[in-house]
Amino acid sequence: MSMTNTAWRQGQQSKAARLGRASHLVGGNSGKVVKAEQTVALLESVIQPGDRVCLEGNNQKQADFLAQCLAKVNPQQVHDLHLLQSVVALPEHTALFDKGIAKEIDFSFSGPQGARLANLVAAGKIKINAIHTYLELFGRYFVDLTPNVALIAAEAADAQGNLYTGPNTEDTPAIVEAAAFKNGIVIVQVNEIRDTLPRVDVPADWVDFVIHAPRPNYIEPLFTRDPAQISEIQVLMAMMVIKGIYAEYGVKRLNHGIGFDTAAIELLLPTYGEQLGLKGKICTNWALNPHPALIPAIEAGFVQSVHSFGSELGMEKYIAARPDVFFTGNDGSMRSNRAFCQAAGHYACDLFIGSTLQIDTYGNSSTATKGRIAGFGGAPNMGADARGRRHESEAWVKAGREAQANPKHMPRGRKLVVQMVETFREHMAPAFVERLDAWDLADSMGLNNPPVMIFGDDVTHIVTEEGIANLLLCRSEEEREQAIRGVAGYTEVGMARDKKKVEELRARGVIKRAEDLGIARRDATRDLLAAKTVKDLVRASGGLYNPPSRFRNW
């Protein structure tokens, strides 16, 4: 047959037309390099009104130069874009909506811009289609939200357009894969153009345009926690977690959320964990960013492997010197991958532990607060039982057994999902509430479901300075509620407890106080921390960790 059905190739034709419009802007041997000062012109040439544009940016790496250029395009020419983003983090991101360049968005998280997003919604300048988890959003890139144009960031490109994404590879592979194989245009900002790359993370034929940005892309050192700020109460809670949960279930594969609470656990492994004889028995394999606070545990031989969502500023040399632990390329530098690490955290870990702003009496937790539209990034995937999981482990089987109320039911393992909070945060804000702020936020945003980070039925343990509530062992809604109230301290939720019922639960081991675990509160001092300062972390790393300036006092 000689007939060709052009109707099947509209995407290719569209891409060819766009590339044609930009042909006068390119130079270099590969015909892919565009000068930084022509970036706005490039974007105006290849982006069409109404396009789905994926702008790379998460809570760490940002394609910030491309974001700034996109905010400078002529809104008469480029408008009504549908933005796809992991994290709305920069002022330029929200400026796109102020200027009418973009009109709708699908995203995962909006930390620092949460209040501005809420204002834009109120002003009718933005349409938020949905807030996802990272994995959900990546998934939709391959189903119904495939980008027409992807604007990404890499460490370096070579003359052909091959990319080296360095330790902070993060979201790049997922985004490029979706765009490049569905007629999308891939534009990358790089920090430098080199003759040869240390390794190729993205092959040149997936990349259409390369721009040498005037400044290195921004990276937020989000996972660095200064041990100097860890309190004795956090040390106490960390001791309870190690003895009452990690040792109890033999938790080997896990993920930690960000925060001082979890940093305290990491810093107690080589001291308290070692004293309890737990080396090799807990915390051996991690889905985790390279937390500087994990250095002492790694050095003490606690840790066998760490796969990471992204990297962490200052950890590069240390990671390169510990290839047995971290995932590194032949060049020696780390390769992170947010999509794979999220999948690992969801399916291959036995435990997630993290903190939150509010927990209700059902165990639902949320970081959503009034006046801010924030989303939850990866936490909902980490902090959810993996219903598709089939492989067994000691921790998973034991948790499942504890949850099984009726021996006739089909046995099924459970992921341990732990919420770790002090009963009051700073300024006496209670962590336990009768009703989550998320309800009001849902009303104001017109959502059917309040934005819950981790649903109560996924939570297995709640840890506070008052003790551990094991929700797996609760056999009724009423028991669950009293177990939660029983560790909620002097919050209103805690003071409304049924004291008798709480003592019953304690007798059954559903609630465990520090003393029930054989932990003396007076032993919970900062002297237990394997590092008490950032400088201690540097020393523990043998001088390989090079913390960003803002974390130094030397």
Add this chain to the structure above:
Amino acid sequence: MANSFLEASARERVQAVCDEGSFQEILKPSDRISSPHMALLEQPVAFDDGVVIGRATLGGAPVLVAAQEGEFLGGAIGEVHGAKMTALIAKAVKEKPRAVLLIFESGGVRLHEANAGLIAVSEIMRAVCAARAQGIQFIGLIGGAAGCFGGTGLIARCCDVLIMSEEGRLAMSGPEVIETVYGVEEFDSRDRALVWRVSGGKHRYVMGDIQALVADEVNAFRNAALAALDSGKVGFDLENLETEHAMLTQRLKQFGDCRDAKEIWQRLGLPSAEELALMPADEFVRATSVARDVARGAQ
């Protein structure tokens, strides 16, 4: 008790630096000598108004001690706080101890009682100098998180001997104030490595502003204070004033065009700032001993 000087409270520092069990507090918390002005402003007070004073021994020698509590209002000096220090020095003139130990941690004058604080700072400075002229040695210790700034930094530089850890800071204005007035290009207060290169113990040591650089350990401070007793005494006379004048004059000639200790260290032929930053105190002292003499104009 915590081993870190930085993490220790004023009371813990006094206990750890002086001979064990020797400290006898003057005006105890239960005497309730707190600020009468904070109450008027409806601000919480401290039982000791943020400074602990008393008698102790150091290596068996009688000393008087004052220690500022950096967590209470940044250790800032108000009327009572200042008067406790002034009075302690007046007491030293009467009792003639071997030395007065001043453990500084203070942002300077307490804004809530600014006039009283400012006057108090000048009273303490006069008192320190006058007592030194009478042969009493003053040993200052700096290693708290709040640093030693403003008027307190002036008092510190009136002492015979200053002992610092690299975590300590000694300066006039804080970086935040300078940034607020002249912008982030003048002084980026979030660039903490820069902040420490401008005001931290290592820089101050190379410049000759302090006599000893020690690790952030209470014992290291104690040992340096013991070593300073008498041997570090410089008196208060024209000769040592002129020596200081020569040092400060040649500093401006030699380094007056610099804006970062990196430049100074480079000019002195020292290792890179990154290397210096990571050196433990003893190693740093060894590595910089020649350069320090050049910087001080000492032969």
Add this chain to the structure above:
Amino acid sequence: MSMEQLKYNLPSKIQQTNRDAVLVGVTASGNCEVLLEKGEDTAHCSVDIQTSARGFGQIWQAVLNDFAERKNAGGLKIEIHDVGATPAVVSLRLDQAIEAWENQHGQ
């Protein structure tokens, strides 16, 4: 900011140790200082609080009730300067103060 003064007098088992006043903690954000002295009434523990965080009287009451029940604080007079310490921090300071009180040699 304005201060709130709170006063409590709580039944508690008698504290046998007799000694000079004890001070723990610091008047600093999220923290409090606690001064323990010998009082008059051996069956009760009196507590005077000066706090910069208004409106938490009920929580103070609950925290102090538990403390007076948990420890032998009868005959003690407690004064607290608070700058928004959480109940966990307040309980910790109170326990530290009692421990220091009962430890004859320590300060």
Add this chain to the structure above:
Amino acid sequence: MNRDQVLDALFADLWKADCLEADHFYGRATVGNQQVTVIGTAEKAEVGADMALTMARVVIETIKQRPGEPIVFLLDTQGQRLRRRDELMGLNGYMAHLAKAVELARQRGHVIVSVVYGEAVSGGYISTGMMADACYALADAEIKVMNLPAMSRITKIPLDHLQALAKQSPVFSPGVENYLSMGHLDAVWEGNYAAQLAASIASLRAKSREEIGKDLRIERGIERGGRTAAGVVLERVLAK
């Protein structure tokens, strides 16, 4: 008052400048039949490392070359210089050096008088004028650490609250009267400044070195009722 006006009012033509920069000056003058060294700042000077060192040099030269000659500080300063370079040099060390020079001059028998004729703000004042044997301010001068709006921002105490309290207490708000009642200033000058300066120097010269060496500001604060807590502390500490 500006620099030239104050020099004219105090010394008329009996003043000879050795240095007359826009923001600082020094020289000699005659008061009564007495030669004095004059050191001053002008135009709301920022006192940086260089200026502090210059003033210290003049004090040291006076000690060495003209033993016993009175020193008069004339001050208009907005405080210490707020620059990274000056901090790098160790500005507090330079200011303390100046203060120590003034103290040494006192101990060697120089009478030291300071007069605030413009503005005197914290660091710029402590290391110069506040170290004098006798401190004065002209009635229209200003002495302060910080103005109330800035203090309100930093302490988070409402401005109107501070303004109301400033009427009851001299302890935190700007004003020479506050520094008078708290015992720091010997007097606030009005009328014939020259005569008041001459009288001050004459009375200080009549005192013994021991008398001059005594810092009586705390006692004066009690007498004037503006600063009473410090006196209680002093008495109790000395009694223990």
